[in-house]
Amino acid sequence: MRLWRKPLDADKIKIPRGEIHIIRERCKGCGFCIEFCPREVLEQSEEFNEKGFHPPKVKDKDKCVVCSFCEAVCPDFAIFTVEKNCEGGC
Amino acid sequence: MSEDVHPFETFLRKEMIPHIWCEGCGNGIILNCYVRALKDLNVNIDKVVTVSGIGCIGRVSGYINTDSYHTTHGRAVAFATGVKVAKPELKVVIISGDGDLFAIGGNHFIHAARRNVDIQVICANNFNYGMTGGQYGPTTPLDAWTTTTPYGNIEHPFNLVHLAAASGAVYVARWTTLHLRRLTQSIKKALQKEGFSFIEVITPCPEIYGRYNKMKTGIDMMNWFRKASEIRDYSDPAKAEITPERIVIGEFVDIEKPSFDKLLRDMASKVQEKMVGEE
Amino acid sequence: MAGKDRVVLTGKHFMQGDIACAEGAIAAGCRFFAGYPITPATEIAERMARRLPEVGGVYIQMEDELGSMAAVIGASYACVKSMTATSGPGFSLMVENIGLAFMTETPCVVVNVMRGGPSTGQPTKPSQQDVMQAKWGSHGDYEIIALAPSSVQEVFDLTIEAFNFSETYRTPVVVLADEIIGHMRERVIIPEADEIRVVNRKKPKVPPGEYAPFRPDEDLVPPMACFGEGYHFYASGLTHDESGHPQTDSAEAQRKLVQRLCDKIRKNADKIVKTEGTMLEDAEVAVVAYGVTSRSGLSAVRKAREAGIKAGLLRLVTLWPFPAEEVSQVAKKVDAIVVLEMNYGQIVREVERAAKETPVIFLPKLGEEPHKPAEVLWAIRGALQ
Numbered sequence: 120m121r122l123w124r125k126p127l128d129a130d131k132i133k134i135p136r137g138e139i140h141i142i143r144e145r146c147k148g149c150g151f152c153i154e155f156c157p158r159e160v161l162e163q164s165e166e167f168n169e170k171g172f173h174p175p176k177v178k179d180k181d182k183c184v185v186c187s188f189c190e191a192v193c194p195d196f197a198i199f200t201v202e203k204n205c206e207g208g209c
Numbered sequence: 210m211s212e213d214v215h216p217f218e219t220f221l222r223k224e225m226i227p228h229i230w231c232e233g234c235g236n237g238i239i240l241n242c243y244v245r246a247l248k249d250l251n252v253n254i255d256k257v258v259t260v261s262g263i264g265c266i267g268r269v270s271g272y273i274n275t276d277s278y279h280t281t282h283g284r285a286v287a288f289a290t291g292v293k294v295a296k297p298e299l300k301v302v303i304i305s306g307d308g309d310l311f312a313i314g315g316n317h318f319i320h321a322a323r324r325n326v327d328i329q330v331i332c333a334n335n336f337n338y339g340m341t342g343g344q345y346g347p348t349t350p351l352d353a354w355t356t357t358t359p360y361g362n363i364e365h366p367f368n369l370v371h372l373a374a375a376s377g378a379v380y381v382a383r384w385t386t387l388h389l390r391r392l393t394q395s396i397k398k399a400l401q402k403e404g405f406s407f408i409e410v411i412t413p414c415p416e417i418y419g420r421y422n423k424m425k426t427g428i429d430m431m432n433w434f435r436k437a438s439e440i441r442d443y444s445d446p447a448k449a450e451i452t453p454e455r456i457v458i459g460e461f462v463d464i465e466k467p468s469f470d471k472l473l474r475d476m477a478s479k480v481q482e483k484m485v486g487e488e
Numbered sequence: 489m490a491g492k493d494r495v496v497l498t499g500k501h502f503m504q505g506d507i508a509c510a511e512g513a514i515a516a517g518c519r520f521f522a523g524y525p526i527t528p529a530t531e532i533a534e535r536m537a538r539r540l541p542e543v544g545g546v547y548i549q550m551e552d553e554l555g556s557m558a559a560v561i562g563a564s565y566a567c568v569k570s571m572t573a574t575s576g577p578g579f580s581l582m583v584e585n586i587g588l589a590f591m592t593e594t595p596c597v598v599v600n601v602m603r604g605g606p607s608t609g610q611p612t613k614p615s616q617q618d619v620m621q622a623k624w625g626s627h628g629d630y631e632i633i634a635l636a637p638s639s640v641q642e643v644f645d646l647t648i649e650a651f652n653f654s655e656t657y658r659t660p661v662v663v664l665a666d667e668i669i670g671h672m673r674e675r676v677i678i679p680e681a682d683e684i685r686v687v688n689r690k691k692p693k694v695p696p697g698e699y700a701p702f703r704p705d706e707d708l709v710p711p712m713a714c715f716g717e718g719y720h721f722y723a724s725g726l727t728h729d730e731s732g733h734p735q736t737d738s739a740e741a742q743r744k745l746v747q748r749l750c751d752k753i754r755k756n757a758d759k760i761v762k763t764e765g766t767m768l769e770d771a772e773v774a775v776v777a778y779g780v781t782s783r784s785g786l787s788a789v790r791k792a793r794e795a796g797i798k799a800g801l802l803r804l805v806t807l808w809p810f811p812a813e814e815v816s817q818v819a820k821k822v823d824a825i826v827v828l829e830m831n832y833g834q835i836v837r838e839v840e841r842a843a844k845e846t847p848v849i850f851l852p853k854l855g856e857e858p859h860k861p862a863e864v865l866w867a868i869r870g871a872l873q
Contacts, residue, residue: 140213147232149427155387172232191245191389194237195227196215222722225733255718260562271722271734276715278565279724280558281588287555291562291570292715294546295520299566299716317558320551473546480541484494 137183137200141174145197148172152189152198158182161189220244220254222274229268233419233427235386235412236266239333240273242389243304246396247275257300260289262309265340265414266333269304283313286321289328297327297470300400307334308346311367315347322376322405327468329399329406332369335414343417350451354421369409370446374462379404381446381462385411385434388458395460404468411456495543496681505640505670506531506573509599509663510539512647513571515684518597519545520570522559524552524578527611528667529601532573553578557585561594565723567714569651573599575667576618577608579625586660587626590749592723593702593710595654595689597647599663601670604855613856614667616779616830622662623808629746631753633760634662634808636778640674646805652687653760657752658709664807666830668780668858696720702745703730708752753809762805763814767793771800773871774818776839777828778804781858785828788864799868807835812842819843824871826851828859847871 126132139160146168153161153175160183164176175198177183183200190199215221221244230236247254259277261270262285270277280288285305293301303310310318310332321328337355338344345355345362348369352361373381380402384392392410399406413419413430424430434456441449442459449457496515503511510532513521521536523529537547546563550556556572563570574582579600589596604610605617622634633653637643643665650661690711692699701721704710710730713719726734727742735741753760767789768774777785782803792799802818804811815838819825825848827836836850851867853859 142215145227149233151427154428191241192238194230194234196217199215256716258715274720276720277722281584281725284554284558284585287550287558288562291522291559292566294548295563295568296566296716316551317555477541484542
């Protein structure tokens with residue numbers, strides 16, 4: 120997606136940082152979270168869960184900006200994000 | 210990565226999770242959006258009734274932690290009409306499938322829309338009858354392969370938003386499971402609006418419909434949505450087509466009209482005023 | 489709301505059967521009617537359309553009988569006593585959801601004012617051709633309670649009884665009238681409201697966290713929570729366990745559920761079944777009839793007694809569960825049984841089964857009139873030879 124100009128308050132906005140929680144046993148390996156994360160934070164792990172699927176794992180945790188798309192797109196309620204408190208730096 | 214508690218846990222019947230839906234199925238996303246809408250609006254969850262019909266999406270009433278009922282095939286809207294009209298303070302939401310709502314249930318749908326009963330209908334349109342193995346239905350695209358159209362579908366599908374708008378619904382929208390933020394907003398809008406609301410959700414059925422029609426995974430189907438979707442808010446629902454190249458989505462109708470329950474109450478108070486006057 | 493006297497129309501009336509049915513329902517607490525017009529039950533719908541707004545209830549005319557039955561179940565689950573009224577062709581459409589009502593233990597009343605069938609048949613003529621359908625119309629193993637009124641007063645009384653049974657046993661109840669009983673006018677005495685016995689469904693005694701919607705009490709009937717009371721329960725037409733969750737793989741769950749649902753009626757049959765015997769003590773031949781034919785039967789039995797024949801009448805008020813025990817007892821004492829039905833052989837099969845060795849003579853009547861008492865008398869004479 121392209122913006123036609125840089126937002127006027129771009130310097131004032133603090134980018135949120137996120138913590139990703141994965142409920143491995145619920146994952147069915149659909150890959151939506153991995154595919155549609157706008158920051159490519161996730162990738163498929165090598166391990167299997169109990170049902171034989173490969174749950175996702177965090178590839179680059181510093182890139183997560185808590186857009187929570189993974190949380191919203193997961194059909195199995197297997198992943199959610201929590202905004203980190205970055206008062207003292209993240 | 211700890212085994213923490215999902216923020217929606219209290220909205221789900223934990224003992225029934227994981228649900229029966231396939232990997233890549235969009236039904237879970239619809240449930241996710243529904244829960245998010247209920248949570249964001251801070252609705253009194255004790256007064257919400259979730260009604261579903263027969264089909265894969267029909268199992269949703271067993272996963273959401275509200276009063277819920279799983280009806281016989283096609284009768285979800287009629288059942289919900291009875292609930293709403295008997296107890297108007299309840300919020301009655303129907304989540305059902307394209308076959309349940311528009312094949313066997315078609316008659317009940319158009320009449321509830323015509324009456325403008327204050328219920329919200331969310332249709333999971335996956336273009337086939339998934340639960341029974343992938344037969345064609347009233348929304349299956351022309352030429353599609355299904356188990357009962359092995360030579361390609363020769364029936365024109367319904368344009369559901371056109372049907373709902375023509376039947377008298379006050380709020381009509383179509384989204385895909387990829388457009389989940391707007392879908393959630395639409396559900397919230399529908400929950401707060403008086404009258405019959407209809408939201409069509411194009412959802413992937415990769416295991417069956419997708420596999421039969423060259424889109425083997427959920428990701429393939431979601432990418433089709435991404436590539437082909439075109440948001441055209443308030444465009445003419447009659448022209449809201451769904452083809453391999455173009456899926457027209459958006460909000461199509463947003464009007465005000467007194468609901469059936471309101472008219473019923475008005476009529477009842479007039480009748481009773483007259484009776485008291487006669488005594 | 490207008491005064492109490494508009495709810496129960498206490499007093500003496502000269503009333504049509506269909507109207508008496510509607511008034512009985514309102515007196516029993518029915519405040520929701522969803523139906524579709526059909527001869528000869530249309531008058532019930534019309535009366536309810538007029539009366540329900542007066543008493544704070546709701547009438548909705550659904551697009552078909554399929555929707556009507558679904559809406560009735562919906563209203564019942566919202567804790568509003570609900571009913572519908574139809575005739576044979578409509579009942580055929582309703583049987584699907586009568587099964588659902590049975591499976592989800594929904595209290596509701598379905599009135600079938602029977603007309604000539606099969607199919608479109610003779611809409612303005614009576615019959616008793618749907619009596620087996622009431623029991624076997626839906627698929628699967630299930631039990632139904634069905635009551636057969638034989639006078640307009642009884643239509644009023646049995647409609648109230650039907651609601652009470654439906655609330656007591658959490659089950660759909662069918663009232664099997666016919667076009668004659670539905671359309672004729674007779675004297676009806678409606679008592680004071682506080683003289684009418686009205687039963688309401690059992691409510692849960694435990695808080696929401698401990699409630700299981702299909703966990704039965706000793707009497708095999710589970711207490712019923714309704715939508716909007718905070719119980720967040722799940723009810724489904726799928727085979728389920730006590731918590732309502734689907735159990736589509738377990739043989740144990742299927743056995744437990746089907747048996748309990750059927751036993752709920754079968755084991756309580758002694759509290760449900762009602763018959764009326766006239767002059768049976770020393771009878772040598774018994775006429776077994778129900779509904780409108782029992783009136784001819786009674787007349788014939790009286791004439792027979794005048795002619796010195798020891799005849800008696802066993803009138804079946806409850807058709808289902810079938811009063812097998814009562815018929816059996818009568819069969820042991822008499823030499824022959826004459827069964828009167830306005831159909832080509834339905835309840836007579838149950839009578840034959842219960843009567844065992846006692847010969848059963850069947851007198852069918854198809855068409856607009858019930859049996860003439862003279863015809864029945866002729867059959868009674870014939871039975872004794």
